[in-house]
Amino acid sequence: MSSTNEATVIHMDDTTSKAPAMAAPPSGAATAPVQQQQRKSGGGVPFILRSGAEGFRRCMAFVDLLLRVVAFGPTLAAAISTGTSDETLSVFTEFFQFRARFDDFPAFTFFMVANAVAAGYLVLSLPFSIVGIIRPKATGVRLLLLVCDTVMVVLVTAAASAAAAIVYVAHEGSRRANWVPICMQFHGFCQRTSGAVVASFLAVLVFILLVLLSACAIRRQR
Incomplete structure (x- = not known):
């Protein structure tokens, strides 16, 4: 009898190899909600610099506010320094005294009033x-500030120029008019008025910057 040994081979299918692979989510899908959240919150950009052109105008307005605070100091200091400039000089005895006050000169009175008005305007414009x-x-609002700032430039410039002329004559005198320099005797009076004139001219420069800033802001809005 002949017998044949036949080997039976059983093929087992690897079902795991046929399982469909899970598709990885695209990289952009995970970052999309984060980007949307950053856009809503401004993307970490400061409040003043957001929204492009609008943020630039907001930044200019912030600089305008800072300049007004800066200009308030010189105008107030000039008004107070001029209003308190008073010096008495005794000659020989106490019965012969010479006194120098700001209200003896109309230019200094106008100078003090103009700087006081400018300081008050700066507070009201904040x-x-x-x-x-x-x-x-x-x-x-920009147009209103531009007009008022221009008026303040004219007012403070005129007052500072008139006071500067009196201060120059007080320091140097005038030989043709036979005016002697009074600052040789009234040192305190001349120092206070001279410092007030310098402070007022600094305020004029700040007002000019405010006018230019307001003009640029209005131009960019058109």
């Missing part, structure tokens, strides 16, 4: 400047 930061597209 809320309008803050409105420019909150609403950078408010053209009416």
Whole structure:
């Protein structure tokens, strides 16, 4: 009898190899919600510099506010220094005294009043400047500040120029008019008035910067 041994081979299918592979999520899908959240929150950009052109106008309004705070100091200091400039000089005895006061010179009186008005205006203009930061597209507020700043430039420049002429004569005198320099005797009076004139001219420069800044802001809004 002949017998044949036949080997039976059983093929087992690897079902795991046929399982469909899970597709990895695209890299952009995971970052999309983060980008949307950054756009809503401003992307970490400061409040003043957001929204392109609008943020630039808001930044200019913030600089405008800082300049107004800076200009307040010189104008107030000039008004106080001039208003308190008083010096008495005794000659030989107490019965012969010479006194120098700011109200002896109309130019100094005008100078003190003009700087006091400019200091008060700067305080009143701060809320309008803050409105420019909150609403950078408010053209009416910018235009109002531009007109008022221009008036302040003219007023303070005229007052500082008139006071500077008196200070020059007080320091140098005038030979043709036979005016002697009084600063040789009234040192304190001349120092206070001279410092007030310098402070006032610094305020004029700041006012000019405010006018240019407001003009540029209005131009960019058009």
